[in-house]
Amino acid sequence: MQITILGAGRVGATVGRLWHAAGHDVTFAARDAARPRALAAELGEHAHAASVADAVAGAEVVLAAVPGPAVTDVLRAAGPLDGRVIIDAANSFGRQEVTMRSLADAFPQARWVRAFNSLSVSIMADDNHRKPPWVMFLSGDEEAKPVVAQLIRDAGFDPLDLGGIDDSQLQDPGSVLWTNVLTHDEATALLAAVKSGDTAAVDQSALRTRARELAAPFEEFRDHAPDNPAFFLEHLSRSVFEAGISWRVVEAKWEGIREAFHGFDPVQVAAMPPGEIAAVENDSRVIRNKAKIRATVGNAREILAILDEYGSIRGYLASFPDAQAAAADMRRRFKFLGDTGVWRLLTSASRDSG
Numbered sequence: 140m141q142i143t144i145l146g147a148g149r150v151g152a153t154v155g156r157l158w159h160a161a162g163h164d165v166t167f168a169a170r171d172a173a174r175p176r177a178l179a180a181e182l183g184e185h186a187h188a189a190s191v192a193d194a195v196a197g198a199e200v201v202l203a204a205v206p207g208p209a210v211t212d213v214l215r216a217a218g219p220l221d222g223r224v225i226i227d228a229a230n231s232f233g234r235q236e237v238t239m240r241s242l243a244d245a246f247p248q249a250r251w252v253r254a255f256n257s258l259s260v261s262i263m264a265d266d267n268h269r270k271p272p273w274v275m276f277l278s279g280d281e282e283a284k285p286v287v288a289q290l291i292r293d294a295g296f297d298p299l300d301l302g303g304i305d306d307s308q309l310q311d312p313g314s315v316l317w318t319n320v321l322t323h324d325e326a327t328a329l330l331a332a333v334k335s336g337d338t339a340a341v342d343q344s345a346l347r348t349r350a351r352e353l354a355a356p357f358e359e360f361r362d363h364a365p366d367n368p369a370f371f372l373e374h375l376s377r378s379v380f381e382a383g384i385s386w387r388v389v390e391a392k393w394e395g396i397r398e399a400f401h402g403f404d405p406v407q408v409a410a411m412p413p414g415e416i417a418a419v420e421n422d423s424r425v426i427r428n429k430a431k432i433r434a435t436v437g438n439a440r441e442i443l444a445i446l447d448e449y450g451s452i453r454g455y456l457a458s459f460p461d462a463q464a465a466a467a468d469m470r471r472r473f474k475f476l477g478d479t480g481v482w483r484l485l486t487s488a489s490r491d492s493g
């Protein structure tokens with residue numbers, strides 16, 4: 140099959156390699172031609188680099204592996220889509236939410252399917268844990284779904300159909316199905332529980348899979364994150380602020396929160412005097428939750444203690460035998476950080492790592 144991959148970053152490169160290995164002809168495109176060319180050179184025969192418009196013109200299937208807000212831009216640059224199957228792998232973390240429905244309305248000549256967005260790329264790239272194959276969710280255009288289901292199998296995963304275009308919210312960031320490493324039976328049971336509103340079953344399944352979920356982002360974070368205490372404090376604080384409220388609310392205020400907390404430099408945050416903390420508690424740019432604001436200052440102090448003890452954040456993370464042990468220590472040390480908070484910290488930090 141002639142497949143074009145828009146975006147030659149982590150997801151584009153990973154899925155492109157998998158499809159190429161399965162015998163497909165793969166063309167990469169991005170704004171800067173360097174990565175697409177490097178990938179085409181790495182893979183050799185049946186791999187190419189092209190401009191977005193040329194790449195899409197020659198494709199039967201297109202994978203959009205660009206940041207969520209860029210999907211619309213890149214497809215506008217692509218020219219006529221004429222019945223092509225477009226797989227949307229993008230997630231929208233910011234305020235600009237892009238739904239399957241809005242994409243299908245904006246580009247009605249394409250056949251839209253959402254897939255590859257709900258597993259972390261470190262899981263997709265990892266050869267060692269695919270027996271049984273991990274489940275990849277998909278939803279969208281009924282005629283295009285069988286094509287995409289086969290491409291999911293070709294990439295080494297087990298496709299699980301969530302439904303039509305309007306069911307894609309089940310695989311959005313924050314839904315229980317997102318970045319959830321599941322076997323086929325677990326996924327089928329979880330999906331049935333979600334659809335029937337059985338929250339106890341959903342919670343139980345979340346607990347069972349959490350151990351596995353933590354492992355991949357923890358390893359990505361430990362091995363590839365910038366060894367930078369401010370990076371760590373920023374992700375930790377985002378997790379603290381997101382506790383109990385929508386991540387969208389936090390996202391909308393994040394620039395203000397970052398400014399109020401000195402770009403999350405732990406030395407400066409740890410040294411914030413009571414008067415400055417009180418001013419932040421009344422600052423409309425910030426989410427004015429006293430406990431979370433004080434937790435952020437306390438957590439900066441705890442990071443300084445970690446740096447004293449281990450020399451670096453990487454040294455701290457590398458001191459644990461596994462993700463569970465690291466998670467237990469983080470819950471003990473940091474304020475306002477429970478199980479879900481640790482999970483949020485690890486997944487967001489690992490996403491921004493490397």
Ligand SMILES: NC(=O)c1ccc[n+]([C@@H]2O[C@H](COP(=O)([O-])OP(=O)(O)OC[C@H]3O[C@@H](n4cnc5c(N)ncnc54)[C@H](OP(=O)(O)O)[C@@H]3O)[C@@H](O)[C@H]2O)c1
Nearest residue numbers: 146147148149150169170171204205206207229230259260
């Ligand atoms: N990382 C994960 O674990 C993961 C897992 C599943 C899904 N996703 C989703 O998949 C998407 C890609 O993630 P990623 O981690 O692969 O990101 P990434 O490594 O930052 O790569 C993004 C790619 O998109 C290209 N790009 C950005 N804007 C573009 C535009 N307007 N036109 C053409 N190309 C453009 C970039 O190259 P240029 O800047 O040169 O254009 C780059 O090659 C995101 O929506 C993400 O949420 C990520």
